[in-house]
Amino acid sequence: MTEKSSPTDPIHARGGSGATIADVAQAAGVSVATVSRALSGNYPVAKATRERIFRSVTDLGYVANAHARALAGATTRTVGIIINDVADPFFAYIARGVERQASAEGRLCLITATHGDKERELALVDLMREQRTDAVIVVGGASDDPRYRKQMADRARALAAAGSSLVLCGRPSLGPDVPTKMVTYDNEGGAFAITDYLISQGHRRILYVGGPRDFSTTASRLAGFYRALDARGIERDPALVHEGAFGRGFGYSRMRELLDQDLGFTAVFGANDLVAAGILEALEERGIRVPQDMSVVGYDDVPVASELRPRLTTVRVPLEELGREAVRLALAQSPHDAGASSDNTLTVGTHIVIRDSVSPPKQS
Amino acid sequence: MTEKSSPTDPIHARGGSGATIADVAQAAGVSVATVSRALSGNYPVAKATRERIFRSVTDLGYVANAHARALAGATTRTVGIIINDVADPFFAYIARGVERQASAEGRLCLITATHGDKERELALVDLMREQRTDAVIVVGGASDDPRYRKQMADRARALAAAGSSLVLCGRPSLGPDVPTKMVTYDNEGGAFAITDYLISQGHRRILYVGGPRDFSTTASRLAGFYRALDARGIERDPALVHEGAFGRGFGYSRMRELLDQDLGFTAVFGANDLVAAGILEALEERGIRVPQDMSVVGYDDVPVASELRPRLTTVRVPLEELGREAVRLALAQSPHDAGASSDNTLTVGTHIVIRDSVSPPKQS
DNA sequence: CTAGAAATAGTAAGCGTTTACTATGGAGAA
DNA sequence: TTCTCCATAGTAAACGCTTACTATTTCTAG
Secondary structure, three states: OOOOOOOOOOOOOOOOOOOOHHHHHHHHOOOHHHHHHHHHOOOOOOHHHHHHHHHHHHHHOOOOOHHHHHHHOOOOOEEEEEEOOOOOHHHHHHHHHHHHHHHHOOOEEEEEEOOOOHHHHHHHHHHHHHHOOOEEEEEOOOEOOHHHHHHHHHHHHHHHHOOOOEEEEOOOOOOOOOOEEEEEEOHHHHHHHHHHHHHHOOOOOEEEEOOOOOEHHHHHHHHHHHHHHHHOOOOOOHHHEEOOOOOHHHHHHHHHHHHHOOOOOOEEEEOOHHHHHHHHHHHHHHOOOOOOOOEEEOOEOOOHHHHOOOOOEEEEOOHHHHHHHHHHHHHOOOHHHHOOOOOOEEEEOOEEEOOOOOOOOOOO | OOOOOOOOOOOOOOOOOOOOHHHHHHHHOOOHHHHHHHHHOOOOOOHHHHHHHHHHHHHHOOOOOHHHHHHHOOOOOEEEEEEOOOOOHHHHHHHHHHHHHHHHOOOEEEEEEOOOOHHHHHHHHHHHHHHOOOEEEEEOOOEOOHHHHHHHHHHHHHHHHOOOOEEEEOOOOOOOOOOEEEEEEOHHHHHHHHHHHHHHOOOOOEEEEOOOOOEHHHHHHHHHHHHHHHHOOOOOOHHHEEOOOOOHHHHHHHHHHHHHOOOOOOEEEEOOHHHHHHHHHHHHHOOOOOOOOOEEEOOEOOOHHHHOOOOOEEEEOOHHHHHHHHHHHHHOOOHHHHOOOOOOEEEEOOEEEOOOOOOOOOOO
16 A cells, blocks of 8 residues: 555546546446436436445546537537637626626636737637537627628628527627627717716817727727717817727827827827726826816726726726626527527616716816 | 528538538548548648648638547647636736636636635536646635645546646645645745835834635735744734735725724735725725825735825736746646746745835824 | 336447558659 | 559547437336
8 A cells, every 4th residue: 555545535546547437337337328327417317326326436536528528418518708808807807797607507618818819819719619619709899800700700600500609799790691699888878978978067179099990899989979079069170089009008108199289188088997097197197187187087997997096987887797698698598588689689788987087177 | 592691601501510520521522531630730631632621621611629629639728727706807917827828838728717615616626627628727825724625635636647737826735745736926925025115114013904814825925924023023913913805895894994993003014905905995085195194015016006096015926927837837748848846836936016105104 | 917107227329530550552663 | 564662541440428229127007
């Protein structure tokens, strides 16, 4: 007895590559079929037999081979999610919702990141197809490059044909004839609401900063922004719109440049909270007080918004909910089970949350 | 022709559940073996044949079945990671490192969350065993319950026996005879350094708040804290140590209570940045200025630390690096390939980053 | 007491790949 | 010309499960 572990230790038994169902069957003196049935519990197995089997299972530290199971059976009990970046809070909260709902529905969650590369995104969808996930959820705004859309549409069809589905989360449809499911939030409405709030506080020249060009999220937010301007009869000034990126760094550096120009704006709409954080930093550096000298708003209401000083007035997007709904919809038999309309679309609302970063413009 | 998509569309072809390698073989007029070889490219296939095969692959929108592949071949090209919460920045940054390194090494990444439940953690390790992941990485401090340790040790052995490995990331060893790999950071050293910094600024009564009791991370940070006190000959006062949790909410509420007692501390050490953020909020609410009236430090240096005002002085932990190293070590043939010592342990350093939340105590 | 229905267990056919082994054809060597 | 050796391609045996069928008991009812 040179073994360190005691003979009753589970798991340690085989030196090979893990016990198989056949090992368990042999140990329990039954056939593999019986073991399989005892484990899945969908077929009667005599109590004594079952107990013997379970004892062997623990003794051997047996766990089923998920691949063999997926190959023989139908479903993989896995959902795939594709996001930009695991550490970006916008995506992280959606991923949390996905992870939680998936695990509530007994699924595992394959999370991958594109790092903002759309080619990679397509490749990742294929990877998930290889994995035969029960659904693949792609999150976040999309490029509107037609070639890309076509490629994604092809994949949506392939997934649908294979009994899986492509879920678009927070991004526009690929077209009416493409079999996808969609979970979105009212991006344009939120932008409208917060812009209107700024206007109602007396602002007339509002700077818009951030968000990649030709990107669906940017387009919707900008659309809401313009609609609010139009509704109040305020002229659109192209000099006040600065697309670019979604990061904090972009907000900071672009704001620094803009501050040197004489644009005469009294409020800034950051395309998201991170951009707004950068804007705030640039303002702080210049000694411009917020909200006394300048009002600032963001979008998304990620935790940083309430961490900032002043606390950021922003648009709340129910991110975690979005993720949960994506999974519900993905796994639902019929769209109605998940509370979606019959075109498989579900929209969650947004609303503005008022904190301390906005006040009426200074009288000049 | 009632089909909407054009006949040259890839993918749309079969109505079934996805094309198989046999379909491709038939379409290309070769055997499945040849297709398999053409795809894996590890065996000569005539150029013309190969091209024919690839054409069929695109025509059919074929992607290999990862499960069949895993079953027949050896490896799954997947690593599993188990964290507390996807949206907690501490874990999110580690997860990002894991995800990036895994994808750099051609692996997919299965991410799951325990929500702080250690039973669930064990169950998740088994789930990953089922998936036959090339490695399973468990992240973050661990409970020191002996039963739990035993269970985890069993699983480590099972994984090792199956040719996979258990990687402990930021948590203590399970014992010398348990086959694990470890990536850690100098938790105790960081706590020592920042406590010493506080002392060097003149603080003598330092409050410690946060971190679950009987938790390895808490234990190490507290150990560093005490060592610094001892080294300077400052008495340990149990009334100044308040374990509890790692969240922002805990920092806030506990600090409120503590402020009502007359403890006479001049500085607060938050067990992590989130706790420190809560502390700062409680202080702000009471109108206590930081750092003039009270100094505050945190731990981890997650983004919120530089978002806060005052910017938080804290201990920097190279989280993303930690995740990357975990994957490198997990996948390395020999520990030396990954720069680890021969006992499969790798430690990354921590250092304090000084910002604006500490100053000498007020003369009273 | 016996036919027929449960209840329980076993047999074996896949599931979609990879890969060891085998087969074929033609080029170069003798 | 004949033999060998490559370069290719095919055959078929796993891989570890699930499940449709089949077989054996054991009840239950008539």
